[in-house]
Amino acid sequence: MPSDIPALARDRVRLPADTVYLCGNSLGPLAEGVAAAMRQAVEVDWQDKIVRAWNEAGWHAAPARVGDRLARLIGAGAGEVIVADSTSVNLFKLLTVGLRLRPGRRVIIVEESDFPTDVYIADGVARTLGAEVRRIAPDGLEAALADDVAIVALSQVNYRSGRRRDMAAVTAQVQARGALMLWDLCHSTGAIGVDLAAVNADFAVGCGYKYLNGGPGAPSYLFAARRHHDAIDQPLTGWHGHAASFSFSPDYRPAPGIARFLCGTAPQLSLVALEAALVAFDGIDAATLEHQAAALTGLFIDLYDRDLARRGFGLATPRAAAERGAQISLTHPEGYAIMQALIAEAVVGDFRAPDVLRFGFAPLYVSGGDVATAVARLVDIVDSGRYREPRFAQRKAVT
Numbered sequence: 001m002p003s004d005i006p007a008l009a010r011d012r013v014r015l016p017a018d019t020v021y022l023c024g025n026s027l028g029p030l031a032e033g034v035a036a037a038m039r040q041a042v043e044v045d046w047q048d049k050i051v052r053a054w055n056e057a058g059w060h061a062a063p064a065r066v067g068d069r070l071a072r073l074i075g076a077g078a079g080e081v082i083v084a085d086s087t088s089v090n091l092f093k094l095l096t097v098g099l100r101l102r103p104g105r106r107v108i109i110v111e112e113s114d115f116p117t118d119v120y121i122a123d124g125v126a127r128t129l130g131a132e133v134r135r136i137a138p139d140g141l142e143a144a145l146a147d148d149v150a151i152v153a154l155s156q157v158n159y160r161s162g163r164r165r166d167m168a169a170v171t172a173q174v175q176a177r178g179a180l181m182l183w184d185l186c187h188s189t190g191a192i193g194v195d196l197a198a199v200n201a202d203f204a205v206g207c208g209y210k211y212l213n214g215g216p217g218a219p220s221y222l223f224a225a226r227r228h229h230d231a232i233d234q235p236l237t238g239w240h241g242h243a244a245s246f247s248f249s250p251d252y253r254p255a256p257g258i259a260r261f262l263c264g265t266a267p268q269l270s271l272v273a274l275e276a277a278l279v280a281f282d283g284i285d286a287a288t289l290e291h292q293a294a295a296l297t298g299l300f301i302d303l304y305d306r307d308l309a310r311r312g313f314g315l316a317t318p319r320a321a322a323e324r325g326a327q328i329s330l331t332h333p334e335g336y337a338i339m340q341a342l343i344a345e346a347v348v349g350d351f352r353a354p355d356v357l358r359f360g361f362a363p364l365y366v367s368g369g370d371v372a373t374a375v376a377r378l379v380d381i382v383d384s385g386r387y388r389e390p391r392f393a394q395r396k397a398v399t
């Protein structure tokens, strides 16, 4: 079981010494160059240029420029991706757009076990527009796809189980029934191969602070296939999505292209951080990420079979590489305490109620050695019973 898998670019992120960080699917680490870029934005651009920085520091153009920069990681073309708002807000925009593009159809399909915000937002859109949400089980898509479905929103990789969907097959299945396909790429981009053009996706969203390392609360990105742009009627008609924001016209006219998805003023300091963080992916394509993630998760599963299966752990992630993301989820009845003990020993994963231990293998900076260390510490923590110390039982606000 060779664990000599070097990280792709460990020196492009800053992690505390001796920490094995397997939580990049929750919050990515600080990338090299981000602190300097933020210092420049605050102490030069903001401090000295003040309002002129919107023009002179390239702030105004940042949402489109950063969108174009990350487009290659998801197989999108120039002008098809924009950075704005949060994933939740972008889901609201795109689900509404989907219903408006399919008049006469009034159903949104979501997966019940998807990330809760996706389900909550679908419910909110439905209540706002008088539409209906059809919640499906993971394998319930075909049965739910009737002629009343306007749009289907699914994660490529499930946040809890790490299970991956076949994007090409699902997109074709949905479009064959006349519906639109919206992919949530929060647990995909920067972690595994994504090719929106190849699968003919209609829309996608994803978040900037997980595998892209954009920092806490980094803005989200939104993809809309160019073929839809002219017909898109976006509900959050803020002034930055106007065709001429600085004409201050009392009447809304949508900007041409992807810019019509903008709403209010961008969180510019967060955009600076995200843009600088993306430099860490220079020279690394999605196929390389895919290959590395498969090797790391494959190694973890091998070590699970050898050391963890007989210590009370279960494997919640599919074994086939094509059916899993860059994440492995284990179950254990005492999972919360075990994860707290593991974190105390500098192997950082996280926990999702009721019993899931999540391990994210960000291909950028995780190595095979990290995988081996994580499993060895888990074995030691369980065999020694250390996780039973009372301090590991206390629930924190963020798990």
Ligand SMILES: *Cc1c(COP(=O)(O)O)cnc(C)c1O
Pocket: 086, 087, 088, 089, 115, 117, 118, 155, 159, 184, 186, 187, 207, 220
């Ligand atoms: C992390 C995540 C989100 C986050 O949404 P925000 O609005 O950016 O907080 C949404 N959907 C999925 C599937 C996620 O994993």
